[in-house]
Amino acid sequence: MKKLISLLLLIAAALLLGCGADTVTETADGTDAPATADTSAATEDTTDGAVTEAPEEKPQMPDYYIDFADEQNVYACSNLYNVNTEYTGDGMLVKFLQSGSDPKYCFDPYMTLPVPEGKFSIDDYPYFVISLYTSKSDLKGDIRYKTDGLKDPNSYPTYRFSYGGTGERIIVLDLQKMSSVLFVAAGDSPTTGNYTHLRMDMFENDCSTDDVFIIHWYAFFKTKKQANEFKKMPRSAPQKTEVPDLSAYYRGAEFAEPDNAFKPKKLLYGFETGIYEFPVNKLKNNGYGGIVTNVKFDMNYLKDDAQFENLRKAYEYAHGVGMHMWIYDEYQWPSGKAFGQVLEGHDEFEAIGIELIKVKGQGDIDYSLPSGYISIAGADLVSGGKASPLSTDGKTVKAKHVGAYTMYVYARRITNRGKEDPTDFSTLRDVDLLNPDAVARFIQTTYVKYKDKMGDAFDVVEAFFTDEPQLGNRDAKDYVVWTGKLPEKFYEMHGYDVTAELYSLFDGDTAHDKLVRVNFYQTVAEMFRVAYFEQIADWCEANGVASSGHLLFEENIQRQIETYGGDFMQIVGTMTIPGADVLQVEPDRLMQKGTDIGSFMGLKYVSSAAKNAGKRLVHLEFTPVAVDGAPFFSDQRKYSVAGASLTSLFGANTYTVICHDDAMSASDLQFFTTYEGRINTLLGYGVTDTPIAVFYPVDAVRAAYTATGDHFNYNGSDEAAKINRLMQDTCYDIIKAGLDFTILDVQSVGAAEIFGGKMKVGLGEYSVIVMPSVRVISVEAMKKLAEFDRSGGVVIWLDSLPDMCDDQRDAEEFSRVMKEYSGKVFKGVLTDKLLQLCPPPMGLSTKNGVYAAEYVRPDDGVRILYLANATKSAKSVNVEQEGKYLIYDPYDCTVTEASDKTSVKVPGYRAVLIVRDEG
Numbered sequence: 001m002k003k004l005i006s007l008l009l010l011i012a013a014a015l016l017l018g019c020g021a022d023t024v025t026e027t028a029d030g031t032d033a034p035a036t037a038d039t040s041a042a043t044e045d046t047t048d049g050a051v052t053e054a055p056e057e058k059p060q061m062p063d064y065y066i067d068f069a070d071e072q073n074v075y076a077c078s079n080l081y082n083v084n085t086e087y088t089g090d091g092m093l094v095k096f097l098q099s100g101s102d103p104k105y106c107f108d109p110y111m112t113l114p115v116p117e118g119k120f121s122i123d124d125y126p127y128f129v130i131s132l133y134t135s136k137s138d139l140k141g142d143i144r145y146k147t148d149g150l151k152d153p154n155s156y157p158t159y160r161f162s163y164g165g166t167g168e169r170i171i172v173l174d175l176q177k178m179s180s181v182l183f184v185a186a187g188d189s190p191t192t193g194n195y196t197h198l199r200m201d202m203f204e205n206d207c208s209t210d211d212v213f214i215i216h217w218y219a220f221f222k223t224k225k226q227a228n229e230f231k232k233m234p235r236s237a238p239q240k241t242e243v244p245d246l247s248a249y250y251r252g253a254e255f256a257e258p259d260n261a262f263k264p265k266k267l268l269y270g271f272e273t274g275i276y277e278f279p280v281n282k283l284k285n286n287g288y289g290g291i292v293t294n295v296k297f298d299m300n301y302l303k304d305d306a307q308f309e310n311l312r313k314a315y316e317y318a319h320g321v322g323m324h325m326w327i328y329d330e331y332q333w334p335s336g337k338a339f340g341q342v343l344e345g346h347d348e349f350e351a352i353g354i355e356l357i358k359v360k361g362q363g364d365i366d367y368s369l370p371s372g373y374i375s376i377a378g379a380d381l382v383s384g385g386k387a388s389p390l391s392t393d394g395k396t397v398k399a400k401h402v403g404a405y406t407m408y409v410y411a412r413r414i415t416n417r418g419k420e421d422p423t424d425f426s427t428l429r430d431v432d433l434l435n436p437d438a439v440a441r442f443i444q445t446t447y448v449k450y451k452d453k454m455g456d457a458f459d460v461v462e463a464f465f466t467d468e469p470q471l472g473n474r475d476a477k478d479y480v481v482w483t484g485k486l487p488e489k490f491y492e493m494h495g496y497d498v499t500a501e502l503y504s505l506f507d508g509d510t511a512h513d514k515l516v517r518v519n520f521y522q523t524v525a526e527m528f529r530v531a532y533f534e535q536i537a538d539w540c541e542a543n544g545v546a547s548s549g550h551l552l553f554e555e556n557i558q559r560q561i562e563t564y565g566g567d568f569m570q571i572v573g574t575m576t577i578p579g580a581d582v583l584q585v586e587p588d589r590l591m592q593k594g595t596d597i598g599s600f601m602g603l604k605y606v607s608s609a610a611k612n613a614g615k616r617l618v619h620l621e622f623t624p625v626a627v628d629g630a631p632f633f634s635d636q637r638k639y640s641v642a643g644a645s646l647t648s649l650f651g652a653n654t655y656t657v658i659c660h661d662d663a664m665s666a667s668d669l670q671f672f673t674t675y676e677g678r679i680n681t682l683l684g685y686g687v688t689d690t691p692i693a694v695f696y697p698v699d700a701v702r703a704a705y706t707a708t709g710d711h712f713n714y715n716g717s718d719e720a721a722k723i724n725r726l727m728q729d730t731c732y733d734i735i736k737a738g739l740d741f742t743i744l745d746v747q748s749v750g751a752a753e754i755f756g757g758k759m760k761v762g763l764g765e766y767s768v769i770v771m772p773s774v775r776v777i778s779v780e781a782m783k784k785l786a787e788f789d790r791s792g793g794v795v796i797w798l799d800s801l802p803d804m805c806d807d808q809r810d811a812e813e814f815s816r817v818m819k820e821y822s823g824k825v826f827k828g829v830l831t832d833k834l835l836q837l838c839p840p841p842m843g844l845s846t847k848n849g850v851y852a853a854e855y856v857r858p859d860d861g862v863r864i865l866y867l868a869n870a871t872k873s874a875k876s877v878n879v880e881q882e883g884k885y886l887i888y889d890p891y892d893c894t895v896t897e898a899s900d901k902t903s904v905k906v907p908g909y910r911a912v913l914i915v916r917d918e919g
Contacts, residue, residue: 062230064116064125065219068092069235075282076114076666083109083202084275090235091133091216094202096209097274106209110142110201116220117665119194122147125220126176126191127227128159130200135212137163142201143173144183149193152185160204172227195220249886249895250862250915251682256893258677260322263289264622264655267328267465270296273306276314280323286666287673290324292465292656294331299423301331301339302445308453319460326463326548326656329446332425333467335549336532338445340420340428342438349438351415351430351471356478356506356708359407365390367397367409374412377482380503382406385510387503410502412482415472430472434483434524436531443539451543463577464540465656466549467621469532470563471524474552480505480707481524481565489527494519495809506707511804514703518776518806521702524565533574546576548619548654554580554602555595557701557724558712566698569745573609577654579619580606585643587870587909593732594714594725600650600735601728605696607651607688608743612762616685616858620652624672625663636664640672641891642870642909648679649853649868649911651688678890682913683864686855690740691838693759693766694731697723699746699776699806723773726799730772730830737831738846739838740853744769746806750780757792759784766793768837770830773799779810779817786821794837796826841865842916843880843901850875850906865914869906876903879914886915 066073068091077085077092083106084095099107128143144158159173159180175181176191184190202213221227246252266288271279273296283291293314295307315325331339343349354377359367369376375394380387381401387408390399397409414429421427432438451458471481490498504516533547540547551572553559560568572578582590584598591600607618624640644655655676664672704719713721714728734741742764744752749769753760757767769788774797782802789795801823805814826833840846841854842865849871855864869875879885880901887896891910898904906912 060226061234062129062219062221062226064118064120065217065233066114066116067217067233067235068215069217069233072285072666073114075278075285077111078114078282079110079112079199080272080275080278081108081110082106083111084278085111086278088214091214094213094215096202096207096211096213098209099206104208104210105206106211107206108201109203109207110199113198113200113218114666115195115198117667120220121192121194122149122175122190123192125195125222126174127221127224128173128175128218129221129227129230130171130173130218131169131216131231131233132171133168133212133214133216134163134202135166136203136207137166139203139205139207141171141203142199143175144197144199144201145175145190145195146197147190147193148196150188150190152188155185155188155190156183157190158182170231174224244893246893246895251684252895254681255678255888255890255895258674258681260289260324260677262680263287263673263677264657265290265292265324265326267621267656267658268293269328269332270294270307271310271314272296273310276310276317280314280318280321284321284323285670287670287677288323288657289673289677290326290462291318292326292328294328297331302341302449305453308450312454312457315454315457315460319457324462325460326465327450327461328465328467329549330467334552335466335469336431336433336439336442337425337428338442339425340422341445342431342442343429346438346441349432349435349441351432351481352412352483353415353473353476353479353481354410354502354505355413357409357411359409360405361407362404363401365397365399365401365405365407367407369395369409369411372413372417374414377410377412378499378502379410380408382408382503382507385508387508389500408503408506415476415481432483433469433471433532434481434486434527436535439531439535443536447536447539447543459544461545463546463548464536465579465619465621466536466547468550468552470552471528471565474563475711476562477711478506478708480520483527486523486527490519490523493523493526494807498523508706514776514804515806515808517705518699518702518804521561521565521705522567522699522806525567525571526565528564529567529571529574533571537574537576540576546617548575548577548579550579550581550606550619550621553597554605555597555599556601556712556714557696557698557727558705558720559596560698561702561705562711566702567745567747568605568698569609569612569696569743570747572606573613573615576615577617577619578606578610578613578615579621579654580652581621582643582647582652583621583623583658585622585624585647586639587642587646590643590646591732591735591870593729596712596714599728600646601731603647603650603652604731605743609745610651611687611742611764612744612748614762616687616763617654618651619654619656620647621656621658622647622652623659624657625659636668637671638909640664640668641675644672644676644679645868645909645911646851646870648676648683649851649866653680653683653685675890678888678893679911679913682888682890682915683855683866684857684859686857686864687763688740688742688853689856689863690742690764690854691767692734692739692741692834693744693761693764693769694727694734694741695749695769695771695774696743696745697727697772697774697776700773703776703804723775726772730770730798733831734770734834735851736847737835738840738844738850738852739831739834741770742766746778746781749784750778752784752788754784754787754791754793757788759788759793768794768796768834770796770834771798774802775800776804776806777802778806779814782814782817782821785823786817789821789823795823796830796833797823798826798830800825842885842914844877846875846877848875848877850877863916865916866911867904867906867914868911869908872908874905874907876905878903881916885917888913888915 071087074087074092086093096106217233376392379390379397416430501516504513537547580603748761759766
């Protein structure tokens with residue numbers, strides 16, 4: 001109420017200041033001249049200095065304009081600097097904020113204004129007219145603009161103008177008048193091209209926080225006459241988008257107007273001090289259902305009580321207007337460092353690893369460890385693919401030898417050998433996330449601090465978002481991660497000493513070498529899962545919030561092994577809300593074979609992991625604007641919807657959007673967020689119901705994966721690449737055939753329940769499991785597969801059957817199981833076999849780029865067939881079911897009744913959902 005009263009008093013003061021005051025304008029010679037003293041606002045015409053009076057006839061509405069009588073336009077502004085804004089009912093009040101220690105001083109206030117929708121050029125519309133109120137006239141203002149005709153990125157055309165007086169003003173600017181335009185690079189031309197950017201600097205350099213400034217409207221005109229004659233914007237109530245009444249249909253009303261809980265959240269990197277109401281309302285206006293953010297990113301990150309207080313107020317306010325709130329847990333990324341604070345005073349928590357140093361020599365061996373390394377973990381004399389251990393005191397290797405030799409020295413070193421800049425997050429030292437004590441310190445410096453500092457506002461926090469925690473060895477060759485307790489954990493899990501087996505991590509092709517690599521990366525993955533994800537999930541559960549986020553390199557198995565040891569599905573499934581990121585959402589890239597980053601595989605792994613763990617929420621960090629090339633900017637709505645349609649098909653239902661405020665128009669953002677909200681509303685956090693499973697062959701890739709080899713090459717000839725390629729191609733072919741699948745890992749299969757030809761894992765039941773090049777497997781999983789086969793289930797082996805057990809202690813039992821097992825390698829066309837065994841629901845037959853998945857809602861058991869078109873052109877598919885069913889279009893917000901056999905049109909890059917029954 002106090003804020004409302006203050007606002008009303010401020011506006012009243014502004015109106016009183018303007019009443020009866022003469023308005024002035026600049027004349028052609030630069031002197032001030034009084035305008036006519038009527039009730040209309042004076043017009044400053046910087047083209048010739050003339051003051052015009054409003055004509056009696058109502059002028060024609062401009063083609064392109066922004067009217068701040070419409071509140072949505074207030075929230076379409078962005079990049080506010082030292083200002084805040086409020087909607088007055090008649091315009092946008094610009095509030096000047098304190099800069100520095102003087103409470104009355106505001107430095108360089110400006111903001112980005114929305115460019116009216118639709119392409120229009122400065123060639124056709126050179127005249128800019130703005131209606132405003134100002135209590136200050138001794139400083140000039142700037143209108144800055146850009147067009148797509150500019151060639152030099154340093155050009156920022158700026159028209160500097162005088163207000164000519166206080167009170168109500170109408171300013172007319174000729175943006176092609178080059179004598180008045182500043183900051184244009186030599187040889188560049190700001191007088192051509194479509195408008196792309198518009199910014200207003202209210203006052204040159206500074207003003208008082210007490211100054212009053214209101215913008216009513218602005219518009220672009222073709223001619224000087226039109227610009228000078230237009231003095232009053234006809235005002236009418238903003239037209240609310242009509243929402244059809246679908247209440248007669250299943251979930252129809254909720255589908256038409258989805259709740260915020262089902263709509264995407266927006267990732268922000270903190271709020272400026274005192275500025276949170278505007279950005280919160282802007283995001284809500286743009287259709288977002290929540291916010292993921294943090295204390296401000298600066299050198300006082302997590303150390304400034306004032307920033308925590310600012311965040312507390314922001315979260316309380318946002319929650320009060322219906323937004324769902326998460327916390328982002330790091331200064332940028334990767335998570336786990338607390339912007340360097342985890343390692344402050346705790347060098348023992350810095351990540352280390354072992355690097356292979358190859359030494360060639362002649363005669364006796366006398367080797368000393370170079371500077372820059374910690375110690376020698378071991379050494380081997382290597383000959384003919386065999387390794388013979390050499391003794392070391394940790395700093396030297398000495399031995400008698402005759403003739404030439406090759407020696408492998410395994411040297412401990414810190415992971416990050418670059419120079420650390422404490423002001424640059426990308427250079428910070430890596431934290432040993434295999435060490436539970438290091439992760440506990442991260443939790444204490446970040447999670448606990450948020451809880452303690454936010455007080456009651458912490459109660460509105462729903463989840464923490466952790467971003468790409470990793471072990472620091474990305475793209476590191478001849479290197480493996482290490483931690484002090486790794487040998488102890490390795491022995492506990494596998495029963496032998498890994499320190500005597502270091503050669504096998506870098507080289508060797510024997511069965512024993514392969515087993516060591518399998519066991520080593522199993523150990524790394526489990527230590528990472530327990531130390532980081534389990535510890536954070538446990539803390540979150542104990543404190544009433546969820547854990548979520550995503551890892552790095554979800555898409556392919558080789559990268560998963562390199563970055564965190566593999567076992568990706570177990571690791572990500574430990575989070576309360578397992579998550580992925582898809583930052584390249586153009587459909588062709590999303591569905592392209594061999595994509596390293598941005599493939600559908602990453603999301604399919606994560607949604608499968610959630611399903612296997614009995615979890616219904618699947619989080620996706622998503623950018624609707626990241627597409628290859630320029631297509632997105634030609635049709636933002638189409639491409640953002642395309643990405644949403646496909647990622648929803650693959651299981652995402654809780655979205656966090658990362659993109660710049662200006663990347664999409666407000667109307668397109670509203671459309672996209674509502675579209676995704678409608679899909680999530682109808683699916684209701686259901687999970688896919690498919691009888692097909694595909695096995696995750698991570699141990700087979702581990703066996704073939706050496707630290708010296710190629711860590712990822714989709715078309716590579718090495719064994720690890722071949723297995724990963726077969727896995728991706730198998731999944732791709734199944735989807736292309738119009739079928740769906742769930743990925744099962746060895747732990748899930750080993751713990752599965754078998755009955756009546758079905759394998760039950762988590763929230764799914766399967767009658768067919770595809771095994772792509774599964775050469776290594778646990779005895780528990782192999783026994784379950786044999787049982788599944790005997791009960792009537794179908795196991796389809798591709799490329800090979802297992803020839804290795806993942807635990808040497810189970811070798812004898814594994815040999816017995818395999819001798820009794822009668823399975824053979826499949827030789828036919830996989831998709832033909834799957835279509836025969838598992839006909840799609842509703843008689844669906846599609847191989848034309850329309851992909852399908854059947855979902856089952858958890859609350860009422862309703863089955864929904866989800867269809868997504870990955871092509872630009874509309875496609876038709878035939879479906880058939882006895883009786884009535886409903887076809888929902890989230891794009892057009894329509895529901896169509898159908899029965900028996902129907903041809904369903906799926907528009908290009910869009911989705912439709914068929915409700916097969918109403919429960």
